[in-house]
Amino acid sequence: MAKNLLKGFKHFSLTIEDDIAWLKIDVKGEAANVINPEVVTELDNACDEVAKLSVKGMILCSGKSTGFIAGADVKKFREITDPEEAKAFIQAGHTACQKLEDLSIPTVAMVEGFCMGGGLEVALSCDYIIVDDAPSTKLSLPEVKLGIHPGFGGTVRSIRKIGVLQAMPMMLTGKNILPRQAKKMGLADMCVPIRQLRSSAIQLVLRKPAKKQAPKSAKLLEMGPMRKVVAMQMRKQVSSKAIQEHYPAPYALINLWETHGSAGNEMYAAEAESVLQLGMTDTARNLARVFFLQNRLKSLGDKNLFTPKHVHVIGGGVMGGDIAAWCAMQGMKVTIQDISTDALGRVMGRATKGFKRRYRKDKFRIMQAQDNLNPDLHGHGIKSADVIIEAIYENLEAKQSIFKDVEAKAKKDAIIATNTSSIPLNDIAKVMKKPQRLVGLHFFNPVFKMPLLEIIYTPKKTNATVIKQAQSFGAHIGKLPLPVKSSPGFLINRILMPYILEGVTAQQEGIPVSVVDKAAVDYGMPMGPLELADTVGLDICLHVGKILADTVGVTLPNTLDSEVAAGKLGKKSGEGFYQWKNGKKQKTNDNDWSGDMQQLQNRLIDKLTNESQKCLDEGIVEDADLLDAGVIFGTGFAPFRGGPMNALNEAN
Ligand code: NAI
Numbered sequence: 001m002a003k004n005l006l007k008g009f010k011h012f013s014l015t016i017e018d019d020i021a022w023l024k025i026d027v028k029g030e031a032a033n034v035i036n037p038e039v040v041t042e043l044d045n046a047c048d049e050v051a052k053l054s055v056k057g058m059i060l061c062s063g064k065s066t067g068f069i070a071g072a073d074v075k076k077f078r079e080i081t082d083p084e085e086a087k088a089f090i091q092a093g094h095t096a097c098q099k100l101e102d103l104s105i106p107t108v109a110m111v112e113g114f115c116m117g118g119g120l121e122v123a124l125s126c127d128y129i130i131v132d133d134a135p136s137t138k139l140s141l142p143e144v145k146l147g148i149h150p151g152f153g154g155t156v157r158s159i160r161k162i163g164v165l166q167a168m169p170m171m172l173t174g175k176n177i178l179p180r181q182a183k184k185m186g187l188a189d190m191c192v193p194i195r196q197l198r199s200s201a202i203q204l205v206l207r208k209p210a211k212k213q214a215p216k217s218a219k220l221l222e223m224g225p226m227r228k229v230v231a232m233q234m235r236k237q238v239s240s241k242a243i244q245e246h247y248p249a250p251y252a253l254i255n256l257w258e259t260h261g262s263a264g265n266e267m268y269a270a271e272a273e274s275v276l277q278l279g280m281t282d283t284a285r286n287l288a289r290v291f292f293l294q295n296r297l298k299s300l301g302d303k304n305l306f307t308p309k310h311v312h313v314i315g316g317g318v319m320g321g322d323i324a325a326w327c328a329m330q331g332m333k334v335t336i337q338d339i340s341t342d343a344l345g346r347v348m349g350r351a352t353k354g355f356k357r358r359y360r361k362d363k364f365r366i367m368q369a370q371d372n373l374n375p376d377l378h379g380h381g382i383k384s385a386d387v388i389i390e391a392i393y394e395n396l397e398a399k400q401s402i403f404k405d406v407e408a409k410a411k412k413d414a415i416i417a418t419n420t421s422s423i424p425l426n427d428i429a430k431v432m433k434k435p436q437r438l439v440g441l442h443f444f445n446p447v448f449k450m451p452l453l454e455i456i457y458t459p460k461k462t463n464a465t466v467i468k469q470a471q472s473f474g475a476h477i478g479k480l481p482l483p484v485k486s487s488p489g490f491l492i493n494r495i496l497m498p499y500i501l502e503g504v505t506a507q508q509e510g511i512p513v514s515v516v517d518k519a520a521v522d523y524g525m526p527m528g529p530l531e532l533a534d535t536v537g538l539d540i541c542l543h544v545g546k547i548l549a550d551t552v553g554v555t556l557p558n559t560l561d562s563e564v565a566a567g568k569l570g571k572k573s574g575e576g577f578y579q580w581k582n583g584k585k586q587k588t589n590d591n592d593w594s595g596d597m598q599q600l601q602n603r604l605i606d607k608l609t610n611e612s613q614k615c616l617d618e619g620i621v622e623d624a625d626l627l628d629a630g631v632i633f634g635t636g637f638a639p640f641r642g643g644p645m646n647a648l649n650e651a652n
Helices: 037-052 074-079 083-102 118-124 142-146 154-162 164-173 179-184 194-207 216-220 224-239 248-260 266-279 282-299 318-329 341-359 363-372 396-409 425-429 464-476 492-508 513-523 529-536 538-552 558-565 597-617 624-635 644-651
Strands: 012-017 020-025 057-062 067-069 107-111 114-116 128-132 138-140 190-192 310-314 333-337 373-375 387-390 415-418 438-442 452-457 480-485
Touching (some): 012 037, 020 037, 037 083, 057 067, 067 107, 067 118, 083 118, 083 266, 107 194, 114 118, 128 179, 128 194, 142 164, 142 248, 142 282, 154 266, 164 216, 164 224, 179 190, 190 194, 224 248, 248 266, 248 282, 266 282, 282 480, 282 624, 282 644, 310 318, 318 333, 341 363, 387 396, 396 415, 396 425, 415 464, 425 438, 438 464, 452 464, 452 624, 492 513, 492 529, 492 538, 492 558, 492 597, 492 624, 513 529, 513 597, 529 538, 538 558, 597 624, 597 644, 624 644
Parallel strands (some): 057 107, 067 114, 107 128, 114 138, 333 373, 387 415, 452 480
Antiparallel strands (some): 012 020, 438 452
16 A cells, blocks of 8 residues: 555545555544544645655545535534634635645546535645546535635636636535536536546546636626626526525625626635625524534434335325325335325326426436336235325324224334324324324425425324334435424424414404515515415415414414405415416515514514424424424525524524
8 A cells, every 4th residue: 555645644645656646535533524624724734745746746535435525514613703713714725725726736636426615615726626427426615505605715716617607606506516517517627437537537637638717708707897797687686586684695705706806816815804704694603503403303314223115105185196206206116095096197197297307307217216106096005015104185084094904904014104284193093003103294395395304293102113213214205304292283384373374464454465475574484474375275274273273372363264265265276365377476566554564574473483482392392403493494484593493592
């Protein structure tokens, strides 16, 4: 084995093979390579060592099987509260990346697996980036999701390499770029099968092709007046997705480029200053919190606990159909049972559409998902399934009769679950010989979009292993599993209902529909309460409202009853609080209201946060962080506020 030339380094090693230096990053004590101040210092020192060598070039690679570099160590980053310390870290990152870029020999970043955030910034400091073509390899600059933007010179280097029209959307959305796409847009210089990665990286060093640069047309956009026009357009696009007051990072990024352009060196220093300012905002702090909350939910599902291969879904309606399609897409064999052959036909049609939308032109994956999904009119799948999910209409007796049958036929260790949204688990389980086997797997509509999965259990009744296995199943199908005590409305519907009802009451008092919704959206909610009511269906709101009235202590506003009686059910009937055409909300002109907007906003949001507090007090979920996580991923509650409990604490 070649000798390591680095003495006293914890995270890097340097070897020479055939006149080429191999700088390997393998961050100690971490499953994935992450960037923290110590790693940055070592990268800087390692560059000094490489500069002393007489070699043909240098290849930067990872010593981990988990990927190249996953980005900054958010945990460590979060611990830095002193602005001076943060400044020192950012500057050290800038210096190290500059040293890497300034090496006089050809340098290659050899990327296999994740290359994200600071990792991609380091890679961009090399002359060339080579990636393997596996779908698990992903490149991204996702800092904006943490309320900041790249801070190690990546804003400048990405624009220089691929041009502003490609680099900015990448940074403004934080989206993953797959290997072939990376090559096509010029972010990667080469994309090769894994078996050729090493030899191709060596070839790059030896051949030294011209370095990739943004096309001339992109450089024209850097010219003073053009820059203003492009920046203006970008700002317009961003403003349709995020309000500057809540999410300052994308705006700061556009300003940075508009003011300095990437041609000279001014943008580097300005980038450091800008990211420092952003890092100190409440938004950045709360988005980092959301990142950890998401990881916490992920960690609740231990994939090793349970291996689901076959899922059987009973009831192929709105929910059952989509649950079945979703599981088929996650590689599971799925049988879908319904009493209606028409319903089964609709499931297959809708599922195929969903697969095509998801996989676009990847015919193989579309075919695979289609293969996985099979109609099963008579429920033969029950006896061999690892997970059985009931999703028939909301009726206690009907569900009970299903579970009697299922329990008699299912494998001993299969998960037996219901997707009920309002019936207490215990009531359904009563008819079972082993009621402790029944668990709730409460999916949200639309299944393809909503990441949360409530795992419903009855305290002191539901078998603890079953709960854990259900959590494991959630992880296997790429959902965020949250254990929730069985009680009316579980967690999410219970918290949303008072918010919706308060909106309806406000409207009943004469406040225009769009004003009510604007107050909530201005707070950061993805949808106002009245649009949400229309989307869920006013009949469902009425039904759930009645179930929850006692628990949450509300009187149902009359409007709900009268609208439902008049057949105005919201989106699905074409009319509710809004008019709907082809599933799209029609604009209203009822903005005329002279009341106090702040007061209206408080009134709506207080309902939601107060109910959250009550749920926490009643132990519906285990702790405040899990409650915040559930509400953010189950309702889209303003992520930049870090969750309702966090918002409550900050307000007090
Ligand atoms: P749906 O009315 O769209 O579908 C129910 C399906 O079950 C129909 O296709 C029907 O033919 C079938 N079915 C009825 N009896 C059956 C039986 N004995 N065996 C086999 N299939 C039978 O209902 P949806 O909206 O999909 O709701 C299903 C369940 O999911 C309900 O418990 C509901 O509370 C719950 N849920 C609904 C959500 C929603 O947004 N629609 C959200 C979360 C949960």
